Amino acid sequence: MLAAFLLRRCRELSLSKTELCRLAGISRETLYRLLRGDMHNVTFQTMLGLASALHTAPLHLARLVYHELDTSPPTLLHTQHTGDHASFVCDVNFPDGEVVPAGQEFVKAWEVQNTGNVIWVGRRYCCEDEHLVLSRRGADGTLTPVLDANLKPAHREMPCPTTAPGEVIRLSMTFRAPHLPCTAVSLWRMYDSAGQASFPEFSGLWCKVRVLHL
Numbered sequence: 001m002l003a004a005f006l007l008r009r010c011r012e013l014s015l016s017k018t019e020l021c022r023l024a025g026i027s028r029e030t031l032y033r034l035l036r037g038d039m040h041n042v043t044f045q046t047m048l049g050l051a052s053a054l055h056t057a058p059l060h061l062a063r064l065v066y067h068e069l070d071t072s073p074p075t076l077l078h079t080q081h082t083g084d085h086a087s088f089v090c091d092v093n094f095p096d097g098e099v100v101p102a103g104q105e106f107v108k109a110w111e112v113q114n115t116g117n118v119i120w121v122g123r124r125y126c127c128e129d130e131h132l133v134l135s136r137r138g139a140d141g142t143l144t145p146v147l148d149a150n151l152k153p154a155h156r157e158m159p160c161p162t163t164a165p166g167e168v169i170r171l172s173m174t175f176r177a178p179h180l181p182c183t184a185v186s187l188w189r190m191y192d193s194a195g196q197a198s199f200p201e202f203s204g205l206w207c208k209v210r211v212l213h214l
Contacts, residue, residue, distance in 0.1 A: 002064040003035045005166060009054040023053035039065050056168055057087030057113040080196045085116030089168060094209060100177045100184075101214040108207045109172040114163045122193030123160040125171065125205060127153050129186050151186040151207060152176040158188065177211045184211050 010020055021028050026046055034042070042065050051058040092109035100106055114120055129150050154174040163169050178184055189204040191197055 002039070002061070003037060005060075005064060006031075006035065006050070006054070009056060009168075013054065015053070020050075020053055024049035026050070055089055055111055057089050057115050059085075059087050060113055060115045060166060063115070080192055080198050080200075081116075081118045083116050084118040084198060085114075086190060086199060086202070087113045087115040088205065089113050092170065092172075094207060096208045098209050099214075100209045100211055102177055102181060102211050103179045105174060105176050106209075107172055107174050109170055110205050111168055111170050112160075112205070113168045114165050117165050119165065120160055120163040123163070123190055123198065125158040125160065125188040125190050127156045127186060128189050128204075129153075150178065151184045151209070152178075153186060160190070171205070173207070175207060177209065180211070181213055182211050184209055 006020075009015075010017065015023070017028065017031060021031050024031075024046070026049055030046060047058055047061045047065065050056075051061050089111035092111060094100070094106060094108045152175060154176075158171050158173055160171065161169055173186075173188075175186060185206060185208045187204060187206045189197055189202075190199060
């Protein structure tokens with residue numbers, strides 16, 4: 001239920017109802033209507049504001065508000081487990097294009113939400129940078145592969161804690177930036193306990209930074 005989810009996320013984030021209203025840009029009257037179960041005239045803007053304030057995926061709130069969506073497939077993408085779905089919530093730090101000094105270590109963090117109806121057990125995100133070929137464009141327009149231009153993760157896997165439907169988790173990885181100025185990227189995809197890609201057609205998570213000599 002929406003009310004239970006809102007109250008639980010407020011407790012997890014140590015937010016009062018007043019602070020939630022301020023961060024979401026809604027009135028206390030609107031919040032209390034939702035807590036009473038009155039879903040009439042709920043606007044998309046209200047859901048976006050609440051999702052941002054509670055660090056949750058708008059899709060999850062939409063499914064709680066519009067109950068009929070729970071009987072529909074949560075995604076059109078192929079999944080290994082019926083009813084499974086993951087939503088990117090936010091970059092906790094180092095959003096796309098953030099500048100990082102060449103050769104520096106940094107810790108990137110993401111928030112992800114289980115927006116399906118399958119409990120995640122034994123899941124992990126695996127690095128798939130072997131699919132990346134970074135190149136530099138020359139003056140004549142030709143592309144030349146750049147060696148050692150990828151980000152170097154401290155580990156090749158990020159284990160996911162057991163995650164119930166609706167739960168938001170935070171994942172992090174330590175990277176070392178390359179020594180050459182470039183745009184560096186690292187790609188990560190979720191796998192289940194059997195070693196199968198949970199969402200084969202889903203792009204997963206990535207870290208993309210600008211590397212400069214500072």
